[in-house]
Amino acid sequence: MALIEQLQRRVVEMGLVPKIIALLPLVSMICAMISSLWLATLPIEGQFRRTYISENALMPSQAYSYFRESEWNILRGYRSQIEHFGEISNNERNEQMAEWLQEFGAKTSIYNNEEYGDSLYGILHAERGDGTEAILLAVPWYNAEGDLNVGGASLGISLSRFFSRWPVWSKNIIIVFSENPNVALRSWVQAYHTSLDLTGGSIEAAIVLDYPGTNDYFDYAEISYGGLNGELPNLDLVNIAVSITEHEGVHVSLHGMTPESINDESYWSRLKILLCGIYRDAFAGLEPLQGNEAFSGWRIQSVTIKAHGKEGGNNDITTFGRIPEAMFRSINNLLEKFHQSYFFYMLVAPRYFVSISSYLPATVVLTAGFALASLNSLLANQYSNLSFYSHYNLKALLFWLVSILVSFVFSQLFLYVPSTILLVAFIVVMLLLPLAAGRLWTITEPLSHRLQMYAFLYMSLVVTSLMMVNFTLAFVVGILAFPMTAVGTQRSLTFKKYALLIISNPLVSFFIVKPHPQLLQKLISAWQDLGCWTWFVLCLGWLPSWTLIALSACSSTNLDPVATSKKEQ
Amino acid sequence: MLLKEKYAVVGCVVVRLAVSLLFPSLQTQLDKSVELSTPMSSYRLLNEGIFLLRNGFPLYDGGVVHHPPLLVAFMSLIEPQYLVALLYALTDGLISYQLICMARFFSDLGLPTWLPGALYALNPLVLLSCVSQSSVIFTNAFTSTAILCALNGNLLTFAMALGAASYLSLYQLSLLIPSLYLLSRENNQRSRATLAVLGVFAALLQLSSVVTGGSWKFLQATYWSQMNFEKLFPNLGLWWYFFIEMFDMFIPFFKAAFNIFAISFVLPFSIRFQSQPFYALVLCIGWITLTKPYPTLGDAGFFLSFLPFFKPLFGYMRCPLLSALLFIHAIILSPIFYHLWVDLGSGNSNFFYAISLVYALALGFILIDLCWSMLRIEFDGGRPNYKLKVTQI
Numbered sequence: 001m002a003l004i005e006q007l008q009r010r011v012v013e014m015g016l017v018p019k020i021i022a023l024l025p026l027v028s029m030i031c032a033m034i035s036s037l038w039l040a041t042l043p044i045e046g047q048f049r050r051t052y053i054s055e056n057a058l059m060p061s062q063a064y065s066y067f068r069e070s071e072w073n074i075l076r077g078y079r080s081q082i083e084h085f086g087e088i089s090n091n092e093r094n095e096q097m098a099e100w101l102q103e104f105g106a107k108t109s110i111y112n113n114e115e116y117g118d119s120l121y122g123i124l125h126a127e128r129g130d131g132t133e134a135i136l137l138a139v140p141w142y143n144a145e146g147d148l149n150v151g152g153a154s155l156g157i158s159l160s161r162f163f164s165r166w167p168v169w170s171k172n173i174i175i176v177f178s179e180n181p182n183v184a185l186r187s188w189v190q191a192y193h194t195s196l197d198l199t200g201g202s203i204e205a206a207i208v209l210d211y212p213g214t215n216d217y218f219d220y221a222e223i224s225y226g227g228l229n230g231e232l233p234n235l236d237l238v239n240i241a242v243s244i245t246e247h248e249g250v251h252v253s254l255h256g257m258t259p260e261s262i263n264d265e266s267y268w269s270r271l272k273i274l275l276c277g278i279y280r281d282a283f284a285g286l287e288p289l290q291g292n293e294a295f296s297g298w299r300i301q302s303v304t305i306k307a308h309g310k311e312g313g314n315n316d317i318t319t320f321g322r323i324p325e326a327m328f329r330s331i332n333n334l335l336e337k338f339h340q341s342y343f344f345y346m347l348v349a350p351r352y353f354v355s356i357s358s359y360l361p362a363t364v365v366l367t368a369g370f371a372l373a374s375l376n377s378l379l380a381n382q383y384s385n386l387s388f389y390s391h392y393n394l395k396a397l398l399f400w401l402v403s404i405l406v407s408f409v410f411s412q413l414f415l416y417v418p419s420t421i422l423l424v425a426f427i428v429v430m431l432l433l434p435l436a437a438g439r440l441w442t443i444t445e446p447l448s449h450r451l452q453m454y455a456f457l458y459m460s461l462v463v464t465s466l467m468m469v470n471f472t473l474a475f476v477v478g479i480l481a482f483p484m485t486a487v488g489t490q491r492s493l494t495f496k497k498y499a500l501l502i503i504s505n506p507l508v509s510f511f512i513v514k515p516h517p518q519l520l521q522k523l524i525s526a527w528q529d530l531g532c533w534t535w536f537v538l539c540l541g542w543l544p545s546w547t548l549i550a551l552s553a554c555s556s557t558n559l560d561p562v563a564t565s566k567k568e569q
Numbered sequence: 570m571l572l573k574e575k576y577a578v579v580g581c582v583v584v585r586l587a588v589s590l591l592f593p594s595l596q597t598q599l600d601k602s603v604e605l606s607t608p609m610s611s612y613r614l615l616n617e618g619i620f621l622l623r624n625g626f627p628l629y630d631g632g633v634v635h636h637p638p639l640l641v642a643f644m645s646l647i648e649p650q651y652l653v654a655l656l657y658a659l660t661d662g663l664i665s666y667q668l669i670c671m672a673r674f675f676s677d678l679g680l681p682t683w684l685p686g687a688l689y690a691l692n693p694l695v696l697l698s699c700v701s702q703s704s705v706i707f708t709n710a711f712t713s714t715a716i717l718c719a720l721n722g723n724l725l726t727f728a729m730a731l732g733a734a735s736y737l738s739l740y741q742l743s744l745l746i747p748s749l750y751l752l753s754r755e756n757n758q759r760s761r762a763t764l765a766v767l768g769v770f771a772a773l774l775q776l777s778s779v780v781t782g783g784s785w786k787f788l789q790a791t792y793w794s795q796m797n798f799e800k801l802f803p804n805l806g807l808w809w810y811f812f813i814e815m816f817d818m819f820i821p822f823f824k825a826a827f828n829i830f831a832i833s834f835v836l837p838f839s840i841r842f843q844s845q846p847f848y849a850l851v852l853c854i855g856w857i858t859l860t861k862p863y864p865t866l867g868d869a870g871f872f873l874s875f876l877p878f879f880k881p882l883f884g885y886m887r888c889p890l891l892s893a894l895l896f897i898h899a900i901i902l903s904p905i906f907y908h909l910w911v912d913l914g915s916g917n918s919n920f921f922y923a924i925s926l927v928y929a930l931a932l933g934f935i936l937i938d939l940c941w942s943m944l945r946i947e948f949d950g951g952r953p954n955y956k957l958k959v960t961q962i
Contacts, residue, residue, distance in 0.1 A: 299914040343915035465901050
């Protein structure tokens with residue numbers, strides 16, 4: 001303490017305080033730059049680490065996998081039937097599949113959901129387990145692209161049949177056939193935890209199979225792991241998925257990149273995977289789901305394995321089947337829930353990851369940037385001496401509360417009326433706000449500084465609170481909102497500042513980064529159907545701050561600052 | 570009573586009542602949050618006690634209820650939910666009014682008398698605590714009554730209020746020491762007050778024993794289980810994490826150490842600041858909030874409500890911005906980290922404990938800053954001289 005005091009005194013003696021205050025906007029800007037550069041340094045050698053299986057019990061690919069030629073005929077048999085499932089209704093499909101599942105002793109049940117589509121599920125009770133834990137295999141009838149998942153469904157039923165003959169299982173096996181990997185699967189997961197009668201215990205891990213088409217061969221497998229609201233499966237699950245896939249001789253792809261474009265030794269390849277991952281996670285729920293996202297929020301670790309291409313040399317459909325087989329064997333060994341390895345990580349290559357301690361500073365620095373901007377609005381003007389109880393300050397607090405309330409009403413309105421035209425109208429009105437200042441109303445200078453102080457402080461708090469839960473969204477929101485800090489307050493708004501204000505509007509900037517005509521509907525349905533809170537982060541976290549900045553960008557003052565501060569004191 | 574004061578008190582009651590009645594599900598939600606309710610103060614468990622009492626079951630046999638029997642008996646008399654909400658709102662209104670009355674005693678501070686009441690009314694921590702219907706509000710009401718009566722020199726009411734506060738939460742009994750300095754030395758007031766407080770406390774215990782059918786089991790269930798930290802529940806305090814990690818043989822020693830710690834600074838504060846006994850009392854409240862086994866945000870909110878009285882010292886505070894930011898961040902992050910730990914399972918208990926340490930750090934910073942500023946103004950002889958730089962050795 002004494003040391004800090006000494007230091008502080010030296011700083012004051014040297015007259016550095018006003019200089020530091022004058023430098024605040026620059027420092028804040030530098031913080032944002034460090035934050036973005038920080039991410040760029042993560043793929044540099046030494047910043048990331050090689051993945052490893054942390055839970056010893058998992059032992060991936062230690063047991064020989066038997067889903068081979070002998071099963072191929074059975075699979076083909078099922079497939080010749082399933083090929084035609086595209087022509088019949090969901091109901092008939094599920095009934096046929098239920099019949100097949102019952103043939104080898106699985107208990108089945110159909111979860112009826114008129115809104116999102118029915119799901120069939122069957123449970124194979126473990127012979128050696130106590131029935132309190134389960135591993136889940138999910139097969140959506142149609143995949144994210146809308147193709148009939150023929151290969152996946154055939155694998156699903158033939159793998160279940162194959163599993164049913166084995167006595168090794170210590171966890172129940174649940175197999176789910178849902179209409180799609182999006183809402184249908186998610187609503188089934190919710191129903192499983194709330195209302196379904198036939199259950200098989202807590203689901204430890206879920207694997208979603210996606211093998212569209214009737215082809216026997218495939219090129220490579222894509223592993224999707226990012227969940228909704230920034231959730232990720234335990235790194236151990238991703239590790240065993242990668243390790244088993246490569247063990248079977250199949251190349252692994254991440255985030256839609258082909259295995260040829262993934263080069264472990266190249267910085268740019270690693271950076272690209274990192275950025276793709278951030279982009280996908282930050283906008284999760286807005287893209288069609290792969291399937292593994294449906295399990296977010298229920299303490300279920302899940303990955304999707306998707307087959308790509310039709311011409312792979314040695315990779316036939318049983319090779320693809322051996323991946324879930326070996327993963328099931330591996331997960332079956334678990335004595336505890338997945339807890340050993342990381343829950344917060346980013347992959348830069350299938351076998352390289354960055355741990356949270358390396359990437360978290362990027363967002364911490366960003367929030368510090370907002371906090372410094374807030375401090376700048378407080379200190380770097382002649383009104384810094386106004387007391388906390390001055391009416392400017394209290395009025396600014398009130399403005400802030402009202403802006404949150406208005407934003408809340410705004411967010412709720414669009415839940416009921418998700419109309420793009422209405423949104424565009426609102427955005428235009430919002431963007432005209434700063435231009436109307438001085439004509440329709442006047443905001444005095446001390447008030448405008450205080451408004452900005454609260455706006456940045458709030459933004460900093462929002463990003464901080466999001467940081468651990470949803471790192472990628474926090475980072476993206478923070479970076480996109482950062483131009484706000486350069487707007488400042490002036491008598492007349494220059495074009496440059498106005499442009500900064502426009503691009504930092506939450507909805508405008510989100511549209512720029514993710515242009516899509518149906519963006520609003522996607523945001524709303526992501527919340528309503530999937531429980532993805534991006535819309536509320538935009539409306540309740542970002543919009544209030546932006547509104548305050550827009551109001552205070554243009555201030556007019558007739559006040560004599562010295563007199564004001566004297567009066568207030 | 571001035572118009573603004575009336576607004577503050579009425580506003581306090583109306584806001585609480587409105588929030589409780591407009592969002593009826595909020596109470597259960599808040600009651601589930603570990604920041605606002607503990608096994609010792611939760612309304613859910615109080616209700617459990619009421620049910621047991623009404624149906625003639627022994628209150629403390631199940632090991633669920635830890636509320637004092639008289640509180641359970643009193644609450645069982647109040648039937649419909651809106652009356653309960655009204656009672657809580659009125660109690661908070663009373664505290665806000667008492668803060669205003671205290672402000673009248675310190676008219677030389679330049680503090681508008683309505684301000685502490687208004688700040689109490691708007692303080693989100695006490696607001697949420699009131700809506701969650703945690704029973705700390707009664708402890709707070711009795712404590713503030715005791716302080717006000719001590720300022721007034723109203724010995725009898727003081728003794729009753731402090732006796733009741735200690736009855737509800739044992740650690741409040743230690744507030745007797747600083748409050749004695751508030752009373753004058755004449756006519757043995759201090760010794761009489763001590764005897765009276767202890768007498769009231771003993772009488773309440775006796776009455777509780779009568780209520781619970783002549784058994785003294787409630788002592789074990791209420792006070793002992795608090796001092797012995799028998800319910801290992803996460804909360805914002807410093808205790809819980811230690812006792813989930815520790816080897817069994819060390820536990821009794823550390824429980825004793827923690828208990829001593831919780832009251833250790835009461836005497837030094839009281840003696841050092843005996844010329845400013847009101848402030849010593851506030852510091853003691855802060856200290857108990859920081860170190861008691863089951864603290865809630867309601868306790869912290871009550872302590873922070875006394876901050877306006879420190880107005881002349883604000884200029885001396887060394888890091889108000891830092892402690893304010895720490896405090897805000899801790900309060901916002903603690904439910905998030907708890908969610909990561911308990912709901913999502915991607916975090917673990919270390920996350921939540923880390924944030925509760927940040928919270929303790931913030932409270933500690935505030936306490937240290939207040940102490941320092943009190944010493945400084947004493948050094949300056951009551952006339953603030955911000956130019957003079959003094960260093961702690």
